[in-house]
Every structure is written in structure tokens, then in C-alpha cells.
Amino acid sequence: MRYRFLRFPEGKAKALTLSYDDGCKQDIRFVEILNRYGIKCTFNHNCDRMHKTYVIPTETVKELFLDHGHEIAIHGDMHRANGSLRPLDGIRDVLECRLELEKKYGRIIRGMAYPDTGITYLENGTDFGMIRQYLKELDVAYARTLGGDNDSFRLPADWHAWMPTAHHNNPKLDEYMDKFLSADRSPNVYHARRGPMLFYLWGHAYEFDHNKNWDLAEKICEKMGNNPEIWYATNMEIYEYVNAYRSLVISADEALVYNPSLQTVFFDVDGVPYSVKPGQTLRIE
Numbered sequence: 001m002r003y004r005f006l007r008f009p010e011g012k013a014k015a016l017t018l019s020y021d022d023g024c025k026q027d028i029r030f031v032e033i034l035n036r037y038g039i040k041c042t043f044n045h046n047c048d049r050m051h052k053t054y055v056i057p058t059e060t061v062k063e064l065f066l067d068h069g070h071e072i073a074i075h076g077d078m079h080r081a082n083g084s085l086r087p088l089d090g091i092r093d094v095l096e097c098r099l100e101l102e103k104k105y106g107r108i109i110r111g112m113a114y115p116d117t118g119i120t121y122l123e124n125g126t127d128f129g130m131i132r133q134y135l136k137e138l139d140v141a142y143a144r145t146l147g148g149d150n151d152s153f154r155l156p157a158d159w160h161a162w163m164p165t166a167h168h169n170n171p172k173l174d175e176y177m178d179k180f181l182s183a184d185r186s187p188n189v190y191h192a193r194r195g196p197m198l199f200y201l202w203g204h205a206y207e208f209d210h211n212k213n214w215d216l217a218e219k220i221c222e223k224m225g226n227n228p229e230i231w232y233a234t235n236m237e238i239y240e241y242v243n244a245y246r247s248l249v250i251s252a253d254e255a256l257v258y259n260p261s262l263q264t265v266f267f268d269v270d271g272v273p274y275s276v277k278p279g280q281t282l283r284i285e
């Protein structure tokens, strides 16, 4: 038996993803900072009629966000917490948001961040099992939750309850970033501790305005950005890559690895790096 661990593209052990909510005008200032540091973010949007005056023009979203490889994701048509809605209302809130965003941006949109208190409170006859079920039926690939900041840097066990590492106001943020950046995933480390690490930061760009701390956004990006050891990806890119890895087909004796996905997949077997191209069957010595 060997230990096999996912590695992100180019064999990297670490990845950073961001998730910022509500699609307010401050996202424009924020994305300009992100673009300078090569950091990717998923921006979670509501429907236009909620925003009215401060919605970002569609062309601006295309030019500044989508053309730079950022993701637009669902954040509820009317920004209602799914845990507080009857399943029927939750379905409408998600589906109407998805339909509007797909029409507006001319692309498939199936990532999501739960709006408001999300699934923190369960009321009005709903439960998490029902929510997860209808999200799957609505073909929502993943949904970000909140309220459980931690420094485990794990990939999500449940894509529909994807717990971030931290909100940018978390007082331990700097400590978490240091731990992430200094962690060693080389073959020198005890084998069971060589798993991949994902740092997932979330928040609202307008908070930098409200708290007058745009310097924090700059500091975070300076610390975490432009680092050749880190893969910068949107939430959906993480989802698709991890699923490509999890779809690898492996012979019973672990000698052959077949990649049925459309992405080159990287992994580490007992400290030895491998990559397997789409459609390729690789022999592990």
C-alpha cells in the first residue's frame, strides 16, 4: 500500500482560492488588486433588481473579471438564506439567480455561495439534506458555507457545505497565512502529512470601504500572491481539478493509473511526483 496525494497543476502542493460576495462596486477596486498579484477569485452575485443603483455593468464584469479568469457564481436571486426558506422558495431563489447570470454573461454558471446566514440556521421545515438534494438537482456543483474558520487547509469533504479557511477579518488570519506558507509538503516530511493544502479566503469587498482598511487587502495579496509554489484558482477550477483527480482509475496492485478526465492530473506517490495526461494510462514503478 502506498500513500498517494493530490497535487495541483504543475505538481504544486498548495492552492489559494477566494470567494467574495454581493457583486457591489467595491469589487472593481478589489479585482484590480487581485489582478496585480495573480490571485483568482469567485465573485458571488445576486440579481440586478436587488442592487439597482450600484450594480456593476455587464461589460465591466466581462472585461475586468471574466476576461481575467475570475468566476461569477450564484448568490441567491433575492439573497435569502437557504436554511430559512422552504425548499420550494430555496429552489426558486437559486434557479432564478442562475438563469439571470447565465443569460447575462453567456456562460454556464453553477458555483454558489449561500447568501445571508446560509445553512447556519434551519427553519421552516427545511434541513440540510433537502438543500443539498435540490442544489444537486439544480446542477449546482458546490456551495460555500460559513462560520467554521479553521486552519486545516483541507479540500472539502462535502462540496455543498464547503467551509472556507477564514474571513479576511479573522484575527488569526496572519497566523493562518504563515502556517500555510511555511508548511513543507516535500518528501522530507512524514508521509501521512503530505496532503495538498487549500487556503480559501472569503469576504465582501465593501467591507474594506466600511472598515477603511484597503491596506489589508493589499497586505493579504502581497503576502499570498505571485508565489510560484501556489496554484491560484477560482472555486470552480478547484472543484473541476479535484474531481478530475478523484476520477482517476487505478489498478488493484496500484501499478497502473488511467486518467479518463480532460485535464492533466498531478499526484505524489510515496514522495515521487507523477502526472497523467487526459486519456493516458501511466505505469507507477
Ligand SMILES: [Zn+2]
Pocket: 021, 022, 075, 079, 115, 116
Ligand atoms: Zn451576501
